[in-house]
Amino acid sequence: MRTYLNLFFAFLFITMNTSCNEDDVEVDCITGEAAIINEVEAPETAKVGEVVSIEVTFSMKNTCGSFAEFKESSTEEGKIIKVLVSYFGCTCGQAIIEDTQSYEFTPESAGVYQLNFRSSTSELTTINIEVTE
Known part of the structure; x- marks a missing residue:
């Protein structure tokens, strides 16, 4: 009986060591972060109710x-817009890859709209758009 028990534990030990081999471990290589914004191109004027397209050029750190998306938040500095990038792959x-996407918003009333784009962790690129009726 003791021989069978020793064989069982030896088999269990070998099975556990082969199933936990580092080569078998899958690595999750999906991350996301805010991109660095290089340039923002926006019209100076717009009309109430019309979609305003703002071209945002940003950099990604590799291929x-x-x-992913534009992320909006409100702080004491006003409305802050960040570009979020997803990185898929190990x-x-x-290479620094540059891309341009359109940020769109529709003003609901007349006035001057101030939009702040997060160009780095400590800097904002601010644009003003005058909206008329």
Whole structure:
């Protein structure tokens, strides 16, 4: 009986060691972060109720990056807009990739709209759009 028990534990030990091999461990290579905004192009004027398109050019740190979304938040500085980028993959080419996406908003009333785009962790690119009836 003792021989069978020793064989069972030996089999269990071998099975556990082979199933926990580092080569079998899957690595999750999906990350996301805010991109660095290089340039913002916007019209100086717009009309109430019309969609305003703002071209935002930003950089991604490698070839696995792709645009995810614009993220809006409100702080004491006003409305802050960030570009979020998703990185998919473990093996990525090391290159700075530039992309341009359109941020769109529809003003609901007349006035001057101030939009702040997060160009780095400590800097904002501010644009003003005068909206008329």
